Amino acid sequence: MLAATAAAASGPAHVEVPTAYDAILLASFGGPEGQDDVIPFLRNVTRGRGIPDERLEEVAHHYRAFGGVSPINDQNRELKAALEAELARRGIDLPVLWGNRNWDPYLAEALQEADSRGLHRLIAIATSAYSSYSSCRQYREDFAIALAETGLEGTIEIDKVRQFFDHPGFVQPFIEGVADGLAEIERLVPDIDLASEARVLFSTHSIPSTDANLSGPDFRGFGEGGAYAAQHLAVAEVVMHESGRDVPWDLVYQSRSGPPTQPWLEPDVNDRITELAAQGVRAVVIVPLGFVSDHMEVKWDLDTEALETAAELGIAAIRVPTPGVHAAYVSGLIDLVLERRDGVPAAQRPAVTDLGPWYDVCRPGCCENKRMGFKPAVSGLAP
């Protein structure tokens, strides 16, 4: 088990005062549940960006290949049930509401439900562990939009748990996954020398370099790729160390979209596998470090595309599981709610890298989107 070491005092934590919450808001991305949902869902995801339906059809085919159904909604139903079970096990009476940014059940519906049940102080868990516009601020903007849509500003307050990339509950499943993945490679390629012929590839969602460089706070201190890249590198290092294996590793990116002229974080996972194969690498273990569940970005971009790339090059490849409903992850999410509710001091909060524990509330300007412009957000220090 990964030791739940208390925070290094040097971490950037800023701790809020205790708040008695009425309910947990499980906030996620949402996904289509049938072929007819696919284009309307993609219009929601890309709203305000004027992307023509022909371009959306290109992304749609990932969903179409799976019957138009993203696995993400069932995964959130399971996560909600697991959170409820863990709360019940601990004797904590805190309802869990679920709302998505891009598909039914929408955030606005969850807020209406909260209001009708008299639940007005919400603590949100977003299914997104790192700092960036897409994984943090966009959730906070969409909370603000849902509050405005429902006329519940001033009635409902939404706080959000800290970014949990380095919480031991999130990291533990990846440690187990890497250890198991490497053992599986040894079974598949019995004569392999892991240290020279295998690579562990930690994969996360590529984002535009502009977003990455603003994924602060204090973004200038994090170098190339901002806090987003720094957080992934720090967690990957811990995972490798804790797995007890001495195998070289890289951070790679997947699921790039946007025009080719716009710089996004690189290298792409497929390009890196191709390069490694040319260098004589015989096996890769792919770790979806940027994701909390096996949703479409994992099923398509890794299990379909990246595994195919490896197969075509004749090298062995294993994809490690995401946290999903792993007991350590579920219990860690409840711990995150309770540390916030109780105003636990930063030094007592678990964090496995010295970047954390992360802030309770975003700093002004944190995770800004310079491409699409300023939108007000809640759950932060400044709108």
Ligand SMILES: CC1=C(CCC(=O)O)c2cc3nc(cc4[nH]c(cc5[nH]c(cc1n2)c(C)c5CCC(=O)O)c(CCC(=O)O)c4C)C(CCC(=O)O)=C3C
């Ligand atoms: C960092 C990050 C995460 C990880 C954090 C988190 O988990 O939140 C994530 C997750 C996800 N992304 C998802 C789906 C999509 N993301 C898109 C587009 C984009 N994602 C971006 C970033 C991220 N995305 C960005 C920078 C864009 C371009 C838009 C822009 O320029 O700002 C598009 C539009 C089409 C396209 O542009 O390709 C789709 C359909 C799904 C659902 C999967 C399912 O249905 O199972 C999930 C969980």
Ligand SMILES: [Fe+2]
């Ligand atoms: Fe995305």
